Amino acid sequence: MIAETVCSAVAVAGLGIAAVTAYRKRFLSAARLAAYSLVPLGLVMTGAVEWVVDTAFSPTAWAGFGVLGGAWLLFMTTRAIERRSGGTRKERKAAEAARREAVAPAASAPSLGGTARPAQTAAPQQPKKGAAAGGEDFSDIEAILKKHGI
Template identity: 70%
Template sequence: MIAETICSAVSAAGLGIAAITAYRKRFLAATRIAAYSLVPVALVMTGVVQWLADKAFSPTAWVGVGLLGVSWLLFATTRMVERRAGVGSRKERRAANKAAQRDAVAPAASAPSLGSSAAPAAQPKAGKARKPAADSGDDFSDVEAILKKHGI
């Protein structure tokens, strides 16, 4: 009974504040305040307040809240143990991501196209004759072919 009285008083106060806000020609804010003010009365009329009051004084409900707390505590503890043990640590995930990125990229993709390459696989071997460097026109021949195909 007290909860219903408190909700009604809160709604009446909120509607009063909404009326003052509307008087000051702030109609959008007044409408929003009125909407929030009607929620407590609506909860009383639907019986939610009575249901909550019954649950608040129920020992079974408090045992359920306690079990939720224990469950959360167990989750938090296992998470902390995982972090301390390094299982699935951030470093391991980063290393795995870097390895996956390296494998996904072509080996010579990061080598510069005009100068000498830093990658040892791209260096010519000492025993073989060095091929003359391709002129820059050959590098863009396929691009030029595509552009000519589209009439550009």
């Protein structure tokens, strides 16, 4: 009874504020305030407030919420363990068998063919200062890049 009275008073106060806001030519804000203030009134009229109050003070309802929370906790724990362990035993055996079949027998040994890499020189060849590669001089671009630390 008290909750319904409080919700009705909040709705009337909100509609009063919406009327003042509309009087100040702020119609969009007034409409939004009216919508918000009609929600508690609608909840009172549908009986939702009475249901919430009865549920909030019912030990059976709180026990039910506890049971639902425990079920959710068990469900999430088992999912986390399943993900960490890689699934059930049957799933792991099937995955391992598929992994063994997918690998070619000779693929595990690296190929050390007869071609060897040529030895790299200690210092790469540097172009002469006077002659640039391709006829272009990039010294000014290099200076800008060095200036910016690139």
